[in-house]
Amino acid sequence: MENSASLLEVRGISKSFGAVRALQEVDFTLRAGEIHALLGENGAGKSTLIKVVTGVFPRDAGIVRLGGDEVAPRSAKAALQAGIATVYQEVNLLPNLSVAQNLFLDRQPMRFGIVREGEMRRRAKALLADFGLDIDVSAPLGNYSVAIQHVTAIARAVDLSARVLILDEPTASLDRHEVEILFRIMRQLAKRGIGIVFVSHFLDQVYEISDRITVLRNGRLVGERETASLPRIELIRMMLGRELAETTSARAAAREHESRKVCASFENYGKSGYVAPFNLELRHREVVGLAGLLGSGRTETARLVFGAERADRGQARVEGTPVRLQSPRDGVRHGFGYCPEERKTDGIVAELTVRENIVLALQAKRGLHRPLPRREQDEIARRYVRMLDIRPPDPERPVGLLSGGNQQKVLLARWLATSPRLLVLDEPTRGIDVGAHAEIIRLIRELCDDGLALLVISSELDEIVTYSDRVVVLRDRAHVEELAGETIDVGNILAAIAADSVAVALEAHT
Amino acid sequence: MRGLPPVLITAIVLVLGFALCAVQFPNIASTRVVGNLLTDNAFLGIVAVGMTFVIISGGIDLSVGSVIGFTTVFVALAIERWGVPPLVAFVLILVLSAAFGAAMGAVIHVFDLPPFIVTLAGMFLARGASFLLSTESVPITAPVYSTVSDFALRMPGGGRLTAIAIIMLVIVIGGALLLHLTRFGANVYALGGSRTTASLMGVAVGKMTVKIYMLSSLLAGIAGIVFSFYTSAGYSLSAVGVELDSIAAVVIGGTLLTGGQGSVIGTFLGVLIQGMIQTYINFDGTLSSWWTKIATGVLLFAFIALQQGLVALARRPVAKSAGAAT
Numbered sequence: 050m051e052n053s054a055s056l057l058e059v060r061g062i063s064k065s066f067g068a069v070r071a072l073q074e075v076d077f078t079l080r081a082g083e084i085h086a087l088l089g090e091n092g093a094g095k096s097t098l099i100k101v102v103t104g105v106f107p108r109d110a111g112i113v114r115l116g117g118d119e120v121a122p123r124s125a126k127a128a129l130q131a132g133i134a135t136v137y138q139e140v141n142l143l144p145n146l147s148v149a150q151n152l153f154l155d156r157q158p159m160r161f162g163i164v165r166e167g168e169m170r171r172r173a174k175a176l177l178a179d180f181g182l183d184i185d186v187s188a189p190l191g192n193y194s195v196a197i198q199h200v201t202a203i204a205r206a207v208d209l210s211a212r213v214l215i216l217d218e219p220t221a222s223l224d225r226h227e228v229e230i231l232f233r234i235m236r237q238l239a240k241r242g243i244g245i246v247f248v249s250h251f252l253d254q255v256y257e258i259s260d261r262i263t264v265l266r267n268g269r270l271v272g273e274r275e276t277a278s279l280p281r282i283e284l285i286r287m288m289l290g291r292e293l294a295e296t297t298s299a300r301a302a303a304r305e306h307e308s309r310k311v312c313a314s315f316e317n318y319g320k321s322g323y324v325a326p327f328n329l330e331l332r333h334r335e336v337v338g339l340a341g342l343l344g345s346g347r348t349e350t351a352r353l354v355f356g357a358e359r360a361d362r363g364q365a366r367v368e369g370t371p372v373r374l375q376s377p378r379d380g381v382r383h384g385f386g387y388c389p390e391e392r393k394t395d396g397i398v399a400e401l402t403v404r405e406n407i408v409l410a411l412q413a414k415r416g417l418h419r420p421l422p423r424r425e426q427d428e429i430a431r432r433y434v435r436m437l438d439i440r441p442p443d444p445e446r447p448v449g450l451l452s453g454g455n456q457q458k459v460l461l462a463r464w465l466a467t468s469p470r471l472l473v474l475d476e477p478t479r480g481i482d483v484g485a486h487a488e489i490i491r492l493i494r495e496l497c498d499d500g501l502a503l504l505v506i507s508s509e510l511d512e513i514v515t516y517s518d519r520v521v522v523l524r525d526r527a528h529v530e531e532l533a534g535e536t537i538d539v540g541n542i543l544a545a546i547a548a549d550s551v552a553v554a555l556e557a558h559t
Numbered sequence: 560m561r562g563l564p565p566v567l568i569t570a571i572v573l574v575l576g577f578a579l580c581a582v583q584f585p586n587i588a589s590t591r592v593v594g595n596l597l598t599d600n601a602f603l604g605i606v607a608v609g610m611t612f613v614i615i616s617g618g619i620d621l622s623v624g625s626v627i628g629f630t631t632v633f634v635a636l637a638i639e640r641w642g643v644p645p646l647v648a649f650v651l652i653l654v655l656s657a658a659f660g661a662a663m664g665a666v667i668h669v670f671d672l673p674p675f676i677v678t679l680a681g682m683f684l685a686r687g688a689s690f691l692l693s694t695e696s697v698p699i700t701a702p703v704y705s706t707v708s709d710f711a712l713r714m715p716g717g718g719r720l721t722a723i724a725i726i727m728l729v730i731v732i733g734g735a736l737l738l739h740l741t742r743f744g745a746n747v748y749a750l751g752g753s754r755t756t757a758s759l760m761g762v763a764v765g766k767m768t769v770k771i772y773m774l775s776s777l778l779a780g781i782a783g784i785v786f787s788f789y790t791s792a793g794y795s796l797s798a799v800g801v802e803l804d805s806i807a808a809v810v811i812g813g814t815l816l817t818g819g820q821g822s823v824i825g826t827f828l829g830v831l832i833q834g835m836i837q838t839y840i841n842f843d844g845t846l847s848s849w850w851t852k853i854a855t856g857v858l859l860f861a862f863i864a865l866q867q868g869l870v871a872l873a874r875r876p877v878a879k880s881a882g883a884a885t
Binding site: 151 | 742744757758759761819
């Protein structure tokens with residue numbers, strides 16, 4: 050469609066959660082009849098943008114115009130009435146009701162106060178037929194596959210006269226055939242003039258279906274491009290990197306190349322269906338960075354290394370001795386520490402105090418029968434609060450009240466208290482404001498200089514380049530390349546991530 | 560109809576049980592016994608219809624027994640002591656109980672409290688209020704009461720379909736129509752599926768919650784009036800534990816205790832099963848009436864286990880492929 054009238058216009062949207070600025074003056078334009086991909090790594094602000102536009106979160110600044118008129122929905126329901134419908138990955142329908150009831154809930158055809166069941170089924174069937182679906186609409190929705198539930202949700206949204214349809218990761222739980230059906234429906238709807246926002250982290254699908262791409266990074270708009278004229282490497286650069294020039298200079302001067310002692314090594318280590326077998330050596334006084342797109346196997350590698358996931362092949366060694374890493378307990382016993390990405394759910398215990406959070410891992414390592422004396426706890430907490438400059442410097446404050454950066458430091462302190470030999474950090478700078486960001490990076494370097502081995506995951510390529518001695522690049526759940534010394538720069542990492550994906554894309558089309 | 564398999568199982572249990580009873584005591588298979596069974600359980604049937612709505616919507620109402628008790632005392636005092644005409648007394652108590660239910664629903668929704676706690680408070684409140692009115696049994700002698708008690712439709716075989724049994728049947732049929740054929744009914748199921756999703760899909764969750772508890776309390780009020788016809792008295796200790804009997808009837812009737820599935824017809828069958836066990840024990844004569852409770856308990860266990868089995872089965876997605884037409 051060459052219809053270029055802008056349907057949904059988002060201008061200067063900002064949104065903060067506490068000290069974290071989730072969106073900063075983001076613009077977004079959706080034209081009628083186009084399929085517009087909204088891309089960005091985790092935490093880039095995609096979901097926040099969607100939720101702000103649909104009124105789930107109130108916005109701090111900015112305006113939203115739909116068909117030229119300003120709209121400010123206060124709830125998802127209001128947004129729906131205005132004509133903006135969202136279909137989430139988790140289908141928001143009722144599995145215990147029939148397909149027909151789901152399509153017409155609260156607007157069933159009525160006669161004398163009684164729902165015209167037959168008429169409703171007939172209309173439901175006709176509606177779904179438009180989407181190429183021929184199913185028994187009187188059966189409970191829960192009987193059908195996720196794909197059909199998605200289509201039902203879309204059909205309901207469209208039938209409610211939606212002009213803008215937002216699909217948030219709709220294909221994540223669909224198989225290839227189901228994705229085809231969904232894409233066919235999306236194209237049909239676009240032909241009817243509906244604007245579709247497509248959020249996905251499957252780049253192949255983005256190239257297959259979308260007309261235009263908008264990329265967000267760290268809550269800011271990186272840019273809007275036409276899909277056809279955006280090379281894949283350029284897209285990945287938009288998602289991950291900043292300017293190439295500025296980062297290469299930021300690279301720390303090559304550190305002394307003395308031979309470092311190997312701390313832990315993994316040979317042909319892997320788990321089928323999780324991460325392909327890899328070889329990895331982690332040395333003392335060295336930072337290894339893991340780079341790759343979302344879902345490329347970075348976190349999975351970290352979990353295998355720590356023992357949070359059990360490998361089904363390969364051999365792990367610690368200081369040269371073969372070990373078995375069956376559980377996080379094993380990892381802790383061998384002196385490993387792991388700060389997971391989901392700080393809030395997997396890391397800190399928000400209700401406990403800073404002190405209690407810091408001594409948690411140390412206590413677990415000692416076992417329940419040898420409680421740490423309170424005096425020792427206080428001593429440890431004080432030491433790390435001072436050393437890491439945790440603010441406010443009050444060990445008795447519940448961790449939940451601290452800012453993201455300080456929570457991250459408490460997590461670090463927890464593992465440092467166990468005097469580990471290897472520390473695995475998954476996205477240590479995610480959701481942290483800029484000042485704390487630099488501080489965490491400085492800490493990583495310092496810890497390394499103290500003799501620790503570090504394995505760090507980050508989506509910030511310039512950040513990885515700054516502190517890593519070696520960088521392992523992952524793609525499609527496999528380690529594809531290892532960069533060391535002078536070869537580490539954003540350009541090389543991007544090239545390694547993007548290599549081959551053209552071939553992959555071609556494969557997906559056939 | 561939704562939830563048919565569990566209802567079917569309830570029906571089979573009822574028919575089998577009745578057949579077994581009839582084999583041992585051939586006299587049971589008569590319209591006389593059936594008529595009495597309906598009469599004896601009329602108040603339970605009425606209150607269980609309301610409980611069905613509440614439970615399908617994902618809630619629970621523990622206050623219904625107390626509301627019945629309060630109603631009998633209020634009606635008895637109003638007619639006998641305060642000189643209120645019976646019909647006016649009925650209207651008053653129905654308005655009062657409906658308002659009571661609406662208030663509970665509002666509290667549940669506005670303060671986002673678990674229905675269990677709110678209706679538990681309602682249970683104590685209503686029971687306490689009935690003690691406040693009178694601690695002793697108040698006999699009702701109004702002529703309306705003897706007229707209603709004497710009224711009955713003759714069934715072939717000598718059975719009597721009493722007025723209160725007819726009221727119960729009408730309410731069961733009305734409840735079934737309301738639940739299965741109206742928008743209100745569909746919304747009740749929607750709420751039981753997921754309150755958040757239902758609200759996202761445009762259901763006015765707050766209004767629905769108020770209406771559902773209002774309906775339950777209103778039906779408890781009607782059940783209370785029926786109970787006062789049944790006993791011709793008002794007593795503050797009457798209908799203690801009826802909320803639990805009605806929950807049992809609802810669950811035996813195949814309604815999912817977690818909400819989202821169930822039917823009024825199933826509940827009716829559940830009431831009949833409980834009544835049937837009671838009748839059997841009366842016929843036997845040697846058994847303690849507490850065996851009713853034991854048999855009900857065993858049946859409840861069986862039905863809950865059955866539901867869990869069915870739920871587990873339903874979790875496995877039926878591999879229906881997309882009918883990719885065109």
